[in-house]
Each structure stands twice: as C-alpha cells, then as structure tokens.
Amino acid sequence: MRAWEVIVGIETHAQLATRSKMFSGASTAFGAAPNSNASAVDIALPGVLPVPNRAAVEHAVRFGLAVNGAINRRSVFARKNYFYPDLPKGYQISQYELPIVQGGEITIVMGDEERMIRLTRAHLEEDAGKSLHQDFHGMTGIDFNRAGTPLLEIVSEPELRGAREAVAYARALHALVTWIGICDGNMQEGSFRCDANVSVRRPGEALGIRCEIKNLNSFRFMERAIDYEARRQIELLEEGGKVAQETRLYDPERDETRSMRTKEDAQDYRYFPDPDLLPLEVSASLLSGILEALPELPGTRRERFMREYRLPAYDAGVLTASRAAADYFEALVKASAVDAKLCANWQAGELNAALNRDAIEMRDSRIEPGSLAVLLKRIADGSVSNKMAKEVFDAMWAGEGGADEIIERRGLRQMSDGAEIEKIVGEVLAANAKQVQDYRAGKEKAFHSLVGQVMKATRGKANPAQVHEILKSKLA
C-alpha cells in the first residue's frame, strides 16, 4: 500500500497594528466596553461612506515587500455580500480580483532543511463585529467594536506537507508580521488567526478534495487539528468513502473537527468592485519610502548571524525567532566582547528558559543585555566557573543585583591561584591514600573522585582545568 501525502494551505487573518479602523476613524483598541468603539461608519448608518486607512495600506505594502511579493500599484476594493447580524453593511469590503499583494514567499526551516513556501496573495479587508450568544436570555447581543478593524488576509499555496510544516509556516509568518511591526501577533485576542485547508492524496496524484478547518487559535491546536483531519480523510478514503468539500470547526476540548457547512450551503458572495471606493493607488514614492525603511528581515539576519558570528544554523534560527531576540543578541555580543557562541549559548539556554518559565516577553526581560554581558565576561576571564555562573544568573534574575556584586557577596569567585590549589591537592592526596593507590593500579574512576574531593575542599571555586592539571602532575 502506497503512503498518503497530506497537503495543507493556510489562510491567515493578521490584524494590522493601526490606531484607527480600515475605513473609519474609530479606535481599534482591544477590550473596550461593547460598542464604544463603533462609529456611524462601523455600524453602517444610512449615508455613511468608507475612507481607506493609509497606515493599513502601508502595512500591507510593507508585508508584500518583506515576502518579496509583487505590489499591485493599482488594487481594487470589492464587496463580499452576505447577510449576518454582525456584518453591519450586509457586505464586507475586501479585495477580490486585484489584491494589493500578489505572490511572495515565506522560508521555513525543518531540521536542517530550508523550504520556500509560496504565497498566493495578500489582501486588505475589514473585520466583522462579534455575536455574543451568552448572557442575553436566549437572544443574541452584538458588539461592533471589532467591525471595520483592518485585516491582511495572507493566503499560502497548498504546498505544506502535513501539520508540522503548516505550523512551521504559521510560526515563521507570525515572526515576520511582528518583526516588521504590522501586527501585534496576539493570538488570544485574535490578532493572528489561521484557517487550514487540508487534503490528502497518493503521491503523484492531483490534489484531493479539501476541507477548511477553522478556529485554530494556537499553534498547538493547529497541529492537532490538521493531524486529526488528515487521519479522518485517510480513514474515510481507505474505507472507500469520499471526502466532501466543507468547512469544519476544530473543537480543542474533544480534539476533533466537526462539519460546519458543506459546499452545498456555500453562499454566492456576489463580489463586485466597491463603487464607494476608487481603485487603491500605491505611488512610487510611497513604495520606495517603505522599502528604504524596511528593517533587516529574519532570513537575512539569520544568515548574517551564521556568517558573521559563526553560529550553527540552529542557534541562528533560535536567535532570530523574533526581532527582539535578535536585537538582544547583538547588544549582548557588543557589550560583552566575548565569543559569540558563549553569548548564543546563554541567551538560547538560561535566558530563554527563564523567559519561558515566567512567561515574559524578550523586550520585558529582567536582565538587560548589558548586565548579562558582565556575567559572560566573568566566565570568559575565568572569574567564575560555568556552574557558578548559573547561580549568579539566577540571583540576577531574582533581582539581587549585578553579576560582580553577587559574585563578591556570595564568594563565588573562582580560585585560579596555582600555589593555593597545589596546597589543597597535597592535603587531599594525603588524606586519600586508598584512592591514590587505586588510581595507580589503573582505576580511572579514582581520579574523578580525587577531583571531586579537591572541588569540595574549595567549595567548588577551584578552576577545574587547573585542578586536573595539578593532580595529573602530582600523581605522575
């Protein structure tokens, strides 16, 4: 039996980080009292008209340039018509035939392999309001605060092979949109939402019938939902069944997808160019201005880290997972002037672990790059051992002060005075005649025991390399 191939395409709605809405001046702030951020335009009173938000357009262009897509110098807003209580106009203003961004690519790293995932398009649109079905005594309440919030819908080609690649893509996209500052990336608040189109096929065959999975509001759920859905489709096909094209909802509680609506219920959205809005023109000067101001992008920076700091691909990837992380790393290297690999190890190791443990963002780190640099300098010049440095780090994280201060206060300075170590080694050898005998009889283990005794006698402060050297010469 030949294996199955799982093919995934991802549609992402990234809420653009603008102060006001896509077509009105109302605030986009999250968490305001219901309907307090809903203007006459947002609730579609008779006579109101949409005016495009320049900042949202600039964000879309910024994205297009960052993914190396084509910016349509003239794109067209279209109306997507359907009735729903939280859609105030009875249509959503979106882009249909001529989106602002066409094509482009996102690089994902799977182990050591880099893959280029092609984008179909990215277009501007407005969000709908929210229907609230609880607390209204069997009725439905509507909050129009979200209505009109600017979104960039980013559509990938169906070329992700399975759940892990899909998640890698979503993570890379998430890192990019936050990196270039067009989206705050907050998935809990719905600022970054993904739907997955999942189909399965035998290798070499045409694409299978796809199902669209909605409600994937975390990377973890996305992976589980795609895995579940692929399994469901494969089982169906192997039993001789057929996949029906439909929209399915992921239920994280039960870890399964359920049918929401079938293709037969699919609406005719009657798209047509919005006559209230002129075609959206992107001028050459706007384009070049945004291009010039574009920051160094994650992929470029990752490659530079590998080249400039001689870091392995994995480290470079971790350190460029976000712009804040990459900035932190470069500040750390500069301030410490120690080996970049040491910096990488500490940032990717201790620092990231502490951030994760306490759920703190890099930009809010309790240890600034300058402070961590002092500790790394002490490691490099032999003042503290690597082991001791971890204790110092924890104390720094707990807010007990700077590295030097903690080393002094706790007496953690490494003993590197040869004469002193030699004296202690002499005492240890005298007190452990049995181990000395064992070692000379060829028991290598005895040597480690002796090292341990010396370290114990110095309360761990002796430089282990020096201890090794002196012991070897004495026992020779």
Added chain:
Amino acid sequence: MINAVINATLTELSGALAAKQISSVELTKSYLERIRRLNGPLNAFISVDEDYSLARARLVDAARRKGEAGPLAGIPLAYKDIFCTRELRTTCGSRMLAEYKSPYDAHVVEQFERAGAVALGKCNMDEFAMGSSNESSYFGPARNPWDRRRVPGGSSGGSAAAVAARMAPAATGTDTGGSIRQPAAMTGVCGLKPTYGAVSRYGIVAFASSLDQAGPMAKSAADLALMMNVMAGFDPRDSTSVERPKEDYSGSLNLELSGLRIGLPKEYFGEGIEPGVLQAVEEAVRWFASQGAKTVPIELPNARLGVPVYYVIAPAEASSNLSRFDGVRYGHRAKEYADLADMYARTRAEGFGTEVKQRILVGTYVLSHGYYDAYYLQAQKVRRLIAADFAAAFERCDLILGPTAPSTAFEIGANTGDPVKMYLNDIFTIPAPLAGLPALSVPCGFDAAGLPVGLQLTGKHFCEAALLGAAHRYQQATDWHLRVPKEAPL
C-alpha cells in the same frame, strides 16, 4: 409684498434680507403658511417642523443683527428626504426608514446650515430614489402643481413640486439616472446634476453609489449657481469627492454665446419624442443660434444603450447598498419571526415597496455567479463606450443640447403597470450620469396641454459653470422659468 416674496429668486431674497426689508422669520413664515395650504393636495413634503424652522430663522436673524451672515443667511430651503438630518426624520420615502432619525447631518446639509439657510422640511421622493414619477413613495405620490392628476416626475418629485408651487424658493435633489432633471422638466423648474465627485455624497442614503450625485433645484440658473457655491467642494469623508479649487459659479453666469458650439445629438431629436416637447426644444435651439452660437450635429451612437446599462448597474449597486436595511440596528423590524432568516425576510418584505424589491432582485441576479460577466461586466463595458461617445462629441462641441425627457408629465398610474415604458422616460437623462458628466434642465416652453417642457444641457466634466452660464443667458431672454403653475396660484 408676500406674493413678490413667494415668487422671488434666491438672489432677490438675499438682497431683501441683507437690506433688512424682510426678516428670515417673516420669510420662513410665509413659506410655511404656503406649505400648510398646498401640501395637502400636492404632498410635496413628508416632514415639516414649523417650530424648528422658525427657531432656526430667529437664530439667523439674531446673527445678522450681530453682523454675522453667511451667503444664504435666512433663506428657507427644502431637502429631499434622502439627505440625513439630525432635526427631522430621514425616511427616504420608505416604510423601512419611516421613523428613522439620523444622528448626523449630511455634508450638503452641513454646508447649507453653515451658509445660514433655514430648513423648511423634507421633500417627498420615490422610495430610495427608485422611480421617475414619485409614485413609489411609501408616503403617497407627490402631485404636479401644473395638473394635480399628473406626476411631478421623480425621484426628486417632492422637491420639484415644492419649488414649482413656490412652497420653497429652492430645494436639494439627487440624481442617479435623471432624478433631478426629469422632475425639474416636468414641473417647470431648474435642476442641475453636477459632475460625479463635485458634491460630497456623505450623508445621502445611497442608491447607486457610482451614479448618485446631489444637486440644486430652483427657479433660475442663477439660483442654481448660488446653491452650487455652497454645495460643491471637496469632502474627505467621500472617497469619490474630487479635490479641486473652490469655484464661484455665480461669477461666470454671463457666458459669451457667440461662437459657442452646441452639439445636437441626432439620437435626441428622433423618434419617440412628443411633438410638443420637440417643438419647444427646437425653438430654444433657434434662440441660441440667433445669439451667435454654432449648432453642430453630433452622434452618441451608444446612448440608446444607456437605459439597459443603467438598469443593470444601478440595481446591482442598490442590491448591495440596501443590504444594511436588515432590521438589526435601526429602521423597520418585523414584529414576529421564527428565526434569523425569517426576521430578515419579513423585515425586508414589509419594509420595502414593490419597485425597490424588483430592483433588489434584478441587482442580485446580475451580480450572481454565472451571470456577472454577461450582465454586470458587459454593462460596465458599454458604460465606457457611452463615456467615449461623449468624449468624442466634446471634441467638436462645448455643450450638448436636447430635451430632458421625451414627454411632459404623465398621469398618475399611467405607467405603473409598464416598467419598461416608465424606464424609457429616463432615456435622455441616463447617459450623463453613466459618463459622470454634469447636466441641467431648464424650462423651455409648454406643450399643447399647458405642461412644462425641459431643455437639457450636458457639459464636459466640471464644466457646470458653462452650463449655468448658457442657461442664465437663455433665461434673461425668456420667462418660461418665471411662470407660476395654475394649480398653485400666488
């Protein structure tokens, strides 16, 4: 005195107010009195609030005493009920909005308020501006002051009837396929549809967004110019509003007619035009020629396709524009319903009249999957051909002249059973909005039955001043625009 006031032009009224020969309160009172007397039979107004109008007039009078007076200070004015107003309900001639009160004023209303105008009330209209006879209004048809058995035209029928019957010295209208010009022609008043983008659409209940344009309706071309000075101009709240220097339309009324090239499209002087209409328009052509204007025969070969194109594009846009009337946030909502779909269905079945429903159905159909290319896209292509015809014609002439409508006012009910016959009444007014061009209608005579005939002038984009100038010169030599309807005597 009162009769003189009632029949005076805006220019004359402004003068009298400035000279303190009359106060705005006195002026407003005399118009309100006339509305009280004539609105019963003519049904030109849907809403009138005398207390509000008089309070506003007092305010303007007080401001004038302090030396503050805008260009239209104290002038009473009527708004078509499609312009959103905070003070009076905005019904759009529909049950759907029968009790709707806007929390904001339309841009045009703001401009007139700032200029010192005093609102007399809101005028009757075809429901959501869909109609050519004012018969589709939920509030009943407005009637023609020249013959009350006849329609005043539409959709701005109430505005036209109000100005014709001297219930208001001027009014606002909107024109999508002829809704200012055709009723102006049928009631013997003047009406201008400006270039698309000249007047902000903000606060005007949308019918067909790519065609809708607000304009003035008044007794003379000079009055239209005064109103345009207030109405026209850039508004950042309307993305289709055009940013250009403010124009003084009143300052360029004395157009030199000698050498003016007037295009006469052969399609506008052919079959299907009532002889009385043709005769009056040809008489006007002779007058222009006598003033040294040069008549140029032109062709608008695709203009005949205007009606079918319009009746694809306008309903398509309307079907989408009217989706917001769903009973959820404002307006009519059915009292009882089983579920959401039923709520929508009943609300819209009850809230909209027959003409509106027909157009929503047509519009939904032409935008539907599988029909879009054949209808909507095709119509857009032909629309561009029509615009190209005009562009070619304007290479050879400065403005285009013809009848505004093929017939004079018809009797109420005469065309209601035959939508195609009704739609053909707009045959000459539809092409200009399809091309975004300015066009006006001025009275140019009467037919054998004593009904007014309208003369239409169409110009190049943003050449309203030339149209107004030509019309003004014509009105200095004729008095058609000064005739008072016999069923609304002074």
